[in-house]
Amino acid sequence: MSARDEFFSVSEEVADALAEGRPVVALESSGVVQGLPHPLNLQTALDMDKAIRAEGAVPARTGIVSGRLVVGMSDEQVELFATTPTVPKVGARDLGPVLAGGGHGGTTVSAALVAAARAGIEVFAVAGIGGVHFGAQRSFDISADLVEFTRHRVAVVCAGAKSLLDPALTLEYLETQGVPVVGYRCDDFPAYYSVSSGERNPRRVDELDELAAAVRLHWAVGNTGGFLVTHPIHAEDALPADEVYALVREKQAEAEAAGVQGKDVTPAILSAVGKATSGRTGEANRSVLLSTSALAAEFASALKRNRLEEQA
Numbered sequence: 286m287s288a289r290d291e292f293f294s295v296s297e298e299v300a301d302a303l304a305e306g307r308p309v310v311a312l313e314s315s316g317v318v319q320g321l322p323h324p325l326n327l328q329t330a331l332d333m334d335k336a337i338r339a340e341g342a343v344p345a346r347t348g349i350v351s352g353r354l355v356v357g358m359s360d361e362q363v364e365l366f367a368t369t370p371t372v373p374k375v376g377a378r379d380l381g382p383v384l385a386g387g388g389h390g391g392t393t394v395s396a397a398l399v400a401a402a403r404a405g406i407e408v409f410a411v412a413g414i415g416g417v418h419f420g421a422q423r424s425f426d427i428s429a430d431l432v433e434f435t436r437h438r439v440a441v442v443c444a445g446a447k448s449l450l451d452p453a454l455t456l457e458y459l460e461t462q463g464v465p466v467v468g469y470r471c472d473d474f475p476a477y478y479s480v481s482s483g484e485r486n487p488r489r490v491d492e493l494d495e496l497a498a499a500v501r502l503h504w505a506v507g508n509t510g511g512f513l514v515t516h517p518i519h520a521e522d523a524l525p526a527d528e529v530y531a532l533v534r535e536k537q538a539e540a541e542a543a544g545v546q547g548k549d550v551t552p553a554i555l556s557a558v559g560k561a562t563s564g565r566t567g568e569a570n571r572s573v574l575l576s577t578s579a580l581a582a583e584f585a586s587a588l589k590r591n592r593l594e595e596q597a
């Protein structure tokens with residue numbers, strides 16, 4: 286059975302899994318288009334799917350394909366995005382206009398959460414969330430990802446915030462908005478390519494079933510927003526945080542001087558940092574995308590187990 290209407294389409298595999306109560310992990314597609322160079326982007330996206338399946342869950346990559354918001358993109362659709370750099374980056378606010386225009390769109394975390402919630406998916410995986418940018422006191426640059434966390438009952442498994450973001454301000458914003466941030470087997474709030482951002486997770490839990498219970502109870506008491514689970518990149522694939530943050534400051538200054546603004550900021554700085562490290566960030570990105578996907582799949586299973594326990 287596939288849930289389908291004119292502008293929203295859930296793949297048959299994802300619809301079947303949801304109907305049968307099997308674990309599903311939603312994914313974004315902006316990272317495929319804007320995040321990694323070809324062919325690393327395609328290989329990584331397909332390997333993320335494998336990592337999720339290996340843990341017994343179904344991957345559900347979201348994206349706008351020919352004016353339709355798809356949940357559960359096919360390999361061919363992912364390949365199209367991976368080889369078409371002109372596919373625009375689409376945040377939550379862009380969904381309506383881009384769907385109306387009939388074109389393609391790579392979903393950011395914010396847009397993917399809208400799609401996941403609509404499909405009834407409870408877990409989303411991403412390597413690094415958007416957040417509060419360094420210098421946000423001046424620029425006001427705060428990712429729409431943070432706002433969408435407050436709007437949807439979707440748990441987000443991530444390796445902290447992207448390395449171009451201010452981790453302390455990002456954590457402050459999440460606290461203000463009532464979004465739980467819990468480290469799974471880690472004390473420090475991770476930083477995407479790096480094991481630690483230098484900040485601490487407000488909480489830590491070491492068992493997935495306890496984490497699942499926390500998410501279920503967060504919702505059961507009436508909270509309507511999301512829940513962040515953080516877990517860092519494998520240490521052997523990580524880059525030193527001080528080195529990455531120093532590079533980010535340099536590349537951010539260059540981007541500002543060049544007048545880069547709005548949604549171009551994140552891809553511009555990340556790709557400049559990638560070039561400056563001769564691709565080492567690409568390999569780190571691949572590693573953390575795979576490990577986060579696998580953990581999200583395990584966590585989605587724990588969440589399903591918890592629901593069964595509740596009903597028993």
Ligand code: PSU
Binds near residue numbers: 313392415547
């Ligand atoms: N990876 C990149 N560039 C991006 C993104 C990922 O290399 O632009 C997307 C992610 O989907 C993330 C979003 O949700 O950027 C955050 O963008 P902004 O800071 O403009 O909110």
Ligand code: MN
Binds near residue numbers: 426428548550
């Ligand atoms: Mn922004």
